[in-house]
Amino acid sequence: MPVSAPDPSVPPERKPRKDAVRNRAAVLAAADTLFTGSRRPEDVTMSDVAAAAGVGKGTLFRAFGDRTSLIRALYQERLGPLTAAVAEGPPPLGPAATPAERVPALLDALLCFKLDHRHLALALEGTGADSPYGTEHYAHWHALLRDLLTGLLPPAEADFTAHALLAATRADLVEHLAGELATPREELRARLAAHTARLLP
Amino acid sequence: MPVSAPDPSVPPERKPRKDAVRNRAAVLAAADTLFTGSRRPEDVTMSDVAAAAGVGKGTLFRAFGDRTSLIRALYQERLGPLTAAVAEGPPPLGPAATPAERVPALLDALLCFKLDHRHLALALEGTGADSPYGTEHYAHWHALLRDLLTGLLPPAEADFTAHALLAATRADLVEHLAGELATPREELRARLAAHTARLLP
DNA sequence: ATAAGATACGGACCGGCGGTCCGCTTCAGT
């Protein structure tokens, strides 16, 4: 007699065990450290992450499913503040700003994020199999940017322009310019700002 | 008494064996077919290529060194005609054209090439380890485009703009738009042309 | 034509990776 279903909707869904959440956090922290400290993301292996987190491989895969999902989870977590600032923060990033000032602010914020988390972004976009496109994450940013551009440009061009602008902040391009060519941060920001401005008068 | 050195410069350098050149060609052909027919480039393995070419793995690796080099060789070969047209062909692609007409022509040609060789371009750019940037191939196109742009734009912006324009024709973006979203070829070309035009008045 | 040497062939083999499995441990509700 299953009388005591405290929540009649959605399947039971117990709360996770304490050790599980601890291990999950440990794995995320370890992965962040390892990616940040590695020159190429693909030479930090899943075994490395497990070892660095003081956890067995089974645990790691149980918690995250596969390599790609681990990287995505980590990326989303780090991106959280920016996502929040865009969704409900003050201008020029937040929704109160006009499109004309929000678009450059958005792109600048994205560039800065990739500069600050180069290795992680590289790991995410370079995970071979799955291209950046097709992730909900990309769809989200593209839709936002497209909508903002729709009043500033001939409407037919907004969609492609959004793609093109996002392509200009791809992790491997940023890595190439900032990392290998050692372009100073402020110069990169200025270049991207100029490029953006050139597209919307 | 080594009297008969027909060419006194550069080390002897015999001409390659007949079977070697035949096998090399067979491998390139097989690889092209396999990549073209596969949905994701990374699930055509080196063993697949060797088998399809009727050749042992040792032969394959002896001829090309490694996977990346094989893909690059194949890509360069297919790109040959375009390279030639740019280097010495008639306007608007060739050197006789003015920069203002050559830039859009170049980008359109590049886009068309990627549309026609999506799988191959995807294989090249998605080979995980090595980013597209840093290959001499990319350096070549970027330098050409940058030089053309220097005169049409404030000189400080030419370099970054060249990167941004090339980023708009990245293989995975093209695949996303033309493949998954099924954007018609002509529309894509129009979008890229409009985008290019917007950057240089 | 033939012998001799260089070159290429091919597939068994290797190290390491992402991912799975399952006996054992640890937690949470009673």
Place this chain on the structure above:
DNA sequence: ACTGAAGCGGACCGCCGGTCCGTATCTTAT
């Protein structure tokens, strides 16, 4: 304390890129 479920961990698997080396084939000099 008791018990069943959830989590743990590391041996294990299949596969892939890449190497190795005994053998077959081509080229060149005679």
